[in-house]
Amino acid sequence: MAEPQIKKSRLSDHGSGRSFQEVWTEKYGVVESNGKALCLLCHVTVVSRTWNVKRHFETNHRWLLEKNEEERKEYIFHQLQEKKHEPNIFLKFLKVPTNLTSASFCIAHSIAQHGKALNEGEFIKETLLKCAPLLFQDMINKDAIIQRISDLPVSRNTIKDNMMTMIFDVQQQLIGDLNQCQFFSICLDETADITSSARLAVITRFYNGQTMREELVKLEKMPISTSGYEICNVVIKIFNDLGIDISKVVSVLTNGAPNMAGNNGGFVKLFMESIGHPVVPFHCNIHQEVLCANLGVNELQDVLTTVTKIVNLIASRPFQKQEFVVLLQEVELTYSGRLMHNNLRWLSRGKVLEIFVHCYEEIKSFIENKNIEQFPQLSDVEWASNLMFFTDLSVHMNELNLKLQGFGKSIDITLGYVKAFETKLQIFKRDVETKTYKYFPRLKKYFDEVNSGGQNEMEPLLVKYLHILNSIIDQFGERFNKFRSLEQTFKIIKYPDVVVYTAMDLDDFQWLPIEELELQLAEFQSSNWTTVFVDLRSQLEDLERNCQLNEESYSEQEILNAWSRIPDSFSALKVLAMALLTIFHSTYSCETLFSALNNIRVDNRSRNLLTEDLSDACMGLRCTKYIPSISELTIKSQE
Known part of the structure; x- marks a missing residue:
């Protein structure tokens, strides 16, 4: 009776030994075909035993052993992709869950979004495999999860x-x-x-x-x-x-x-x-503002030249004083480890100028005590006064510059920023004329320190500062002329209930389907639909009052929502409003894109493989x- 049991056991073992194992496909490049293992690489069939499959692979495809495991898997996968339409051969393999491919896409997407190198996929996989035994140790299917991670295709070529x-x-x-x-x-x-x-x-x-x-x-x-x-x-x-x-x-x-x-x-x-x-x-309004500022402050270029030299001198030496640490941190943040350069983009140095002025006395003492290089300007009253005025002015200009930056800002919003700043320039001018210096606090503090309240000696400087402010005012008036010419036209975006048709400049929009604009505008302004924009303006005021995060983006979306409620019987109004909302206000998107491009190239240039x-x-x-x-x-x- 024992003999038949032994035979049955052997037959059972024999059968399990000849059953196809799916792991062979990935490891040795074979798939199941009529109960045998069919090699993807040479189309030879092999007995479905691990030893036979392994021997065939190592004997006939030894060159693949020179590749690492990930490269072998990828090569076999591509062979499968090319031949999978052949009948009855790859059906078994295609049952492998597609979520591995989906996960591979997700990893590639994340790598691209963060500007990482292509081989980061292998790093991600290695990290997951190291932490998986601990992360999933209390889960029944821990081994299956780890195997799934191990099977994840994330080689450089796959990510590419x-x-x-x-x-x-x-x-x-x-x-x-x-x-x-x-x-x-x-x-x-x-x-x-x-x-x-x-x-x-x-x-x-x-x-x-x-x-x-x-x-x-x-x-x-x-x-x-x-x-x-x-x-x-x-x-x-x-x-x-x-x-x-x-x-x-x-x-x-x-x-x-x-x-x-x-x-x-x-x-x-x-x-x-x-x-x-x-x-x-x-013309990009950020460029316009920079040009207005540059042409206005030409008389103060020597200030920036000297500040640049001193900051670079400090940046080239180690210091422990907290004031210098803050200054150097700002330089590092602004210039990413590079030295400050005296070019036209001085607006980007606003914060550096602020900190420079804040530790002005410490810098003077350092230069004098170390006797490294002579900067007599630091003790010159006129030069120091120019520095204070320049810094105060740059703070105001930077505020506008920051408002003009960013995505998703409609043209009417940025036009409002420019108009508001033009009004502020008149206020700054009056502030200097009256010698109040409410909006030039650093200049006022310095004048009080060096002149004990009497400012007659400073009259020539005030004349120069007024000339600079007048130059900037003139530049704004000239360079933002195109914006101003369309100011009444832009009003239709938020004020269609009160805009005057004859005040709008429509020369550049006549090719659009707005032939009925005048008649539709008259009808709209007499309808109950005007309340939509009364409510809209109230909502926008609440947004601004509450200083919500990204209020410009919220504002634009609220405007779009309002126009989407207006019926198509006012199609000409909707066409013009939407056309105006598509207009770019700056090349900020391009600048951001170029930065991303250079960062990606820096991450990968050492590999010399990025096409x-x-x-x-x-x-x-x-x-x-x-x-x-x-x-x-x-x-x-x-x-």
């Missing part, structure tokens, strides 16, 4: 492929939205990346039926020296290649360079000729607000 797949999906979403929207505006800016390659960024702003979006259309490599003709040809080709109707552009915002905004051969003029209708041309398309994909995924359709992409990857 996932990024390229996701950026294509994001681009298709953008193309779909741009083709569906009625019109959009574009923003253009140029830069040289870390490889000294010239890049042209084309960003679009449009209404997708729910909210305003700002998205990168293309980051194009350009010759170092580009003419308006070349830029125009490139921009039109970009949109044509994507199948987007370029004639829907309402406004173009540029950095104001001659090749962009010049009257002879500038991009904007050529672009309007190409699309056959006018657009609203704007142009891949770097753009990394940057595009980092900057977009679109979410890749990972579920759909996972399904497609299995087809």
Whole structure:
């Protein structure tokens, strides 16, 4: 009786030994076919025993052993993808859960969003595997979880492929939205990346039926020296290649360079000729403010030159004094370890100037005691007075500069900031004229210290300061003239119930379907729909009063919500309001994008493997607000 039991046991062992194990597919590149193991790499069948499968792999595909485990898995996976349509062969393997692929997409997306190197996926996986035994030790299926993590495909090439797949999906979403929207505006800016390659960024702003979006259309490599003709040809080709109707552009915002905004051969003029209708041309208002400030304070450039030298001197030596620590921390924050340079962007140094003035006496003592370098300016009353005035003025200019920065700010909001600052400039001027110095506290304190309250000796300086303020006032009046010419037109965004039709400048909008605007406006202003905007303005006042976070974004969304409630019988009003809301106010989006581009290149340049398309994909995924359709992409990857 014992004999049959022994035979049964042996048969059972024999059967289990010949059963196909799914782990072989990933490890040795075989799949189940008619009860045997079929090699993906050479199409030879092997007995379904671990020893036979392993011997076949090590004998016939030894070259794969030279690769690491992740590379072997990836190669086998690609072989599967190429051959999986062959009948009855790969059905077993395809039952592996697709959530591994989805998770791989998620990791690639996170790596791109944070500007990390492509091989960070392997680091993430290694970290998960190290902490998993502790994290899941009280779970019954701990081993299965750890195995699933181990199976996660996160090699550099997999992450790269996932990024390229996701950026294509994001681009298709953008193309779909741009083709569906009625019109959009574009923003253009140029830069040289870390490889000294010239890049042209084309960003679009449009209404997708729910909210305003700002998205990168293309980051194009350009010759170092580009003419308006070349830029125009490139921009039109970009949109044509994507199948987007370029004639829907309402406004173009540029950095104001001659090749962009010049009257002879500038991009904007050529672009309007190409699309056959006018657009609203704007020069970035942040650039405009900087230019206004630079031209206004030309007489004080020696102050910045000296401050720059002293700060760099301090930054080059170790100090323990708390005042210097704070100063150096601000320099590090502003310049990321680089020395301060005396260029036109002095507005970015506002905080540094503030701290410099705060520890002015300590700096004087340090320079005198160490006898490192002579700076007689520090003891010169006129130079020090100029420093105090310059610092106070830069604080005010910085406040406007910060307000003009950021995403999602409509043109009417930023116009309000500029108008308010122009009024403030008149107040600053009167403050100096009356010698009150309420808005120049550092200057007042210094005058009180060196002149004991009597300020007759300071009259020549006051004349200079008034001249500077007048110059800035004149520059604002000249450079923001285009904004002012459309001020009454912008009122339709929030004040359609009171705006005067004849006061609006509509020359650049006549190509839009607004033929009935005058009649519809008259009807609207006599209807009950006006209460929508009375309520809107009340809501916006509450937002401003409560100083809510990102109040500009909330304000814009409230405006969009209000207009969405207005019936289509007032279509001309809605068209004009939405067209105005698409207009860019600054190249801030481009500046942010260029920063992301350079950071991505810095992270990966040592590998010398990052292609142009891949770097753009990394940057595009980092900057977009679109979410890749990972579920759909996972399904497609299995087809």
